[in-house]
Amino acid sequence: xxxxxxxxxxxxxxxxxxxxxxxxxxxxxxxxxxxxxxxxxxxxxxxxxxxxxxxxxxxxxxxxxxxxxxxxxxxxxxxxxxxxxxxxxxxxxxxxxxxxxxxxxxxxxxxxxxxxxxxxxxxxxxxxxxxxxxxxxxxxxxxxxxxxxxxxxxxxxxxxxxxxxxxxxxxxxxxxxxxxxxxxxxxxxxxxxxxxxxxxxxxxxxxxxxxxxxxxxxxxxxxxxxxxxxxxxxxxxxxxxxxxxxxxxxxxxxxxxxxxxxxxxxxxxxxxxxxxxxxxxxxxxxxxxxxxxxxxxxxxxxxxxxxxxxxxxxxxxxxxxxxxxxxxxxxxxxxxxxxxxxxxxxxxxxxxxxxxxxxxxxxxxxxxxxxxxxxxxxxxxxxxxxxxxxxxxxxxxxxxxxxxxxxxxxxxxxxxxxxxxxxxxxxxxxxxxxxxxxxxxxxxxxxxxxxxxxxxxxxxxxxxxxxxxxxxxxxxxxxxxxxxxxxxxxxxxxxxxxxxxxxxxxxxxxxxxxxxx
RNA sequence: GCCCCCAUCGUCUAGGGGUCCAGGACAUCACCCUUUCAAGGUGCAGACCGGGGUUCAAAUCCCCGUGGGGGCACCA
Numbered sequence: 001x002x003x004x005x006x007x008x009x010x011x012x013x014x015x016x017x018x019x020x021x022x023x024x025x026x027x028x029x030x031x032x033x034x035x036x037x038x039x040x041x042x043x044x045x046x047x048x049x050x051x052x053x054x055x056x057x058x059x060x061x062x063x064x065x066x067x068x069x070x071x072x073x074x075x076x077x078x079x080x081x082x083x084x085x086x087x088x089x090x091x092x093x094x095x096x097x098x099x100x101x102x103x104x105x106x107x108x109x110x111x112x113x114x115x116x117x118x119x120x121x122x123x124x125x126x127x128x129x130x131x132x133x134x135x136x137x138x139x140x141x142x143x144x145x146x147x148x149x150x151x152x153x154x155x156x157x158x159x160x161x162x163x164x165x166x167x168x169x170x171x172x173x174x175x176x177x178x179x180x181x182x183x184x185x186x187x188x189x190x191x192x193x194x195x196x197x198x199x200x201x202x203x204x205x206x207x208x209x210x211x212x213x214x215x216x217x218x219x220x221x222x223x224x225x226x227x228x229x230x231x232x233x234x235x236x237x238x239x240x241x242x243x244x245x246x247x248x249x250x251x252x253x254x255x256x257x258x259x260x261x262x263x264x265x266x267x268x269x270x271x272x273x274x275x276x277x278x279x280x281x282x283x284x285x286x287x288x289x290x291x292x293x294x295x296x297x298x299x300x301x302x303x304x305x306x307x308x309x310x311x312x313x314x315x316x317x318x319x320x321x322x323x324x325x326x327x328x329x330x331x332x333x334x335x336x337x338x339x340x341x342x343x344x345x346x347x348x349x350x351x352x353x354x355x356x357x358x359x360x361x362x363x364x365x366x367x368x369x370x371x372x373x374x375x376x377x378x379x380x381x382x383x384x385x386x387x388x389x390x391x392x393x394x395x396x397x398x399x400x401x402x403x404x405x406x407x408x409x410x411x412x413x414x415x416x417x418x419x420x421x422x423x424x425x426x427x428x429x430x431x432x433x434x435x436x437x438x439x440x441x442x443x444x445x446x447x448x449x450x451x452x453x454x455x456x457x458x459x460x461x462x463x464x465x466x467x468x469x470x471x472x473x474x475x476x477x478x479x480x481x482x483x484x485x486x487x488x489x490x491x492x493x494x495x496x497x498x499x500x501x502x503x504x505x506x507x508x509x510x511x512x513x514x515x516x517x
Numbered sequence: 518g519c520c521c522c523c524a525u526c527g528u529c530u531a532g533g534g535g536u537c538c539a540g541g542a543c544a545u546c547a548c549c550c551u552u553u554c555a556a557g558g559u560g561c562a563g564a565c566c567g568g569g570g571u572u573c574a575a576a577u578c579c580c581c582g583u584g585g586g587g588g589c590a591c592c593a
Contacts, residue, residue, distance in 0.1 A: 039593090040592080072593065075591095075592055078592065140590085141591085156589080180591055193521095198522070198523090201522080202521095203520075203521075204520085207520060207589090208520095209589085212590085214591085215591040216591055217591075219591090221590095221591070221592085221593085222592075222593045223593095226593090241587090242522060242523085242586085242587065242588095243586095243587055244593095245521060245522060245587075245588075246520065246522090246587075246588040247589090267522080269586095270522095270587070272585090275527080277527085280527075281585085282584090284587090314529060314530080314542090316529090316530095317530095318530050318541095320531080320541090321530085321531040321532075321541060322540070323542090324530090341523095342522075343522090343585095343586090344522090344523065344585080344586060344587085345528090345530090346528060346529080348528050348529055348543065348544085350544050351542075352543095353543090354543055354544085357555095357556085395555095397556040397557085398554060398556065408554085470552095472551095472552060472553080473552095475552035476552070478552085485553090485554095487553055487555090488553065488554075489553090490552070491553080
């Protein structure tokens with residue numbers, strides 16, 4: 001952090017939000033929305049997080065607001081190296097770069113919560129002094145050892161330290177006893193969460209616990225850090241998954257205790273695993289068990305960021321009644337936070353695949369070639385950009401993902417192919433007949449000029465007719481002989497992109513295979 | 518167990534009291550095209566969870582039920 005002592009305004013004025021420049025786009029547009037995506041660095045970026053980020057970005061961009069990245073790294077034990085980079089890269093891949101964040105800068109930093117410990121400490125002091133929070137010396141209750149009553153119900157913390165005598169607290173503090181700081185929740189009354197998408201949600205205070213604000217290691221819990229930071233960072237809309245609804249009263253109480261205005265709450269619908277195809281039953285939040293959940297895993301599997309953005313944006317929002325395909329800038333034009341649907345959505349892999357295919361077919365061949373190359377390199381195939389540019393037309397409309405081009409084209413770089421004899425011989429034909437066909441094709445192609453797709457087609461069709469063979473019968477053996485596969489790009493163009501010598505060589509090899517039989 | 522959220526075709530959704538015997542998209546199925554595989558074209562089928570209200574009128578508003586989901590840690 002640059003600057004001399006006291007240079008950080010957030011430290012000087014820990015109670016005031018940082019000043020951000022906010023300019024409405026125009027009078028008839030909604031006020032600028034300032035949002036943050038707040039992932040915890042405990043693994044790879046989840047597609048659900050990506051979807052939230054897209055909504056954030058759309059909300060900010062459509063109103064002239066800002067999109068902030070803040071890393072919630074308050075659990076030292078769960079920190080996973082590389083996960084922050086994964087998030088930043090994921091956002092970049094989708095084309096939704098944050099305006100502020102770690103490594104990006106901004107006037108409301110630091111953007112790593114682990115670097116904001118002093119700030120949390122100061123606000124903890126305020127709460128303690130005002131009697132809104134208290135120190136608790138009770139031993140921790142691990143998640144797997146929750147006390148339960150006879151009915152199997154969980155018993156919450158009994159608040160025994162809430163009424164500790166000040167002198168006792170001083171004594172135990174002096175004895176260096178470990179402690180946590182807990183929030184004093186009201187014992188009666190109720191809370192109302194005003195959610196932009198769901199209306200008012202009421203909670204009875206009696207059912208709520210005195211949540212921990214500061215852990216015994218001195219780090220804040222999510223509930224505390226999120227409130228402090230959202231306020232100090234001038235976040236206008238807290239957009240997050242609906243799994244946070246039940247714990248919202250804690251944060252509402254915190255806003256009250258700290259004397260701060262609440263942000264606008266927006267609880268987004270969850271992304272769910274696809275339902276069981278047999279029973280139709282739901283299977284919970286999107287998880288690794290039923291498909292990839294890591295955003296960048298989709299990149300690795302050959303999905304296009306354009307498709308991913310489009311698909312994800314459609315999970316809980318719709319562009320219009322009759323249009324599913326749109327660009328990020330088109331989405332910006334129409335996006336309104338309050339149009340997000342509150343109900344959870346099942347992941348629809350088929351639709352993503354379809355959409356990816358659409359976006360791939362829309363690319364200009366040069367662009368597709370560019371994107372294809374890494375997949376060939378990864379497969380150990382020395383395909384050049386020029387190679388791919390030439391071959392792309394053969395595969396562009398028959399692949400759904402970038403990686404699918406590799407098995408469709410790899411024979412172009414093979415010395416020889418190894419077809420299966422059974423694949424070589426078409427239905428209603430025998431080995432002898434197939435040999436005759438291969439020989440006829442060889443003779444025809446050996447002297448053909450020019451070596452072009454249409455010339456090859458014309459010649460081979462004449463050949464097929466003279467042998468009395470249907471196209472399917474005549475061409476499939478040639479395809480298998482030359483490509484080694486039963487599924488391949490269209491035959492004539494494929495042949496024209498191979499050296500004539502290579503074609504003849506492979507026809508000969510196939511003939512030998514049939515003879516040896 | 519307690520608390521909370523949600524509810525239109527299998528899925529994503531449009532629709533916000535009459536214009537809806539509910540529109541679009543994916544998937545499915547059929548047909549067309551066709552040298553394999555695709556892509557493309559055409560078409561069929563397919564939904565307002567149930568029950569009560571409110572209203573002249575309800576997919577749209579209210580209540581209950583049911584179903585699905587989420588939460589109940591010194592994790593976020």
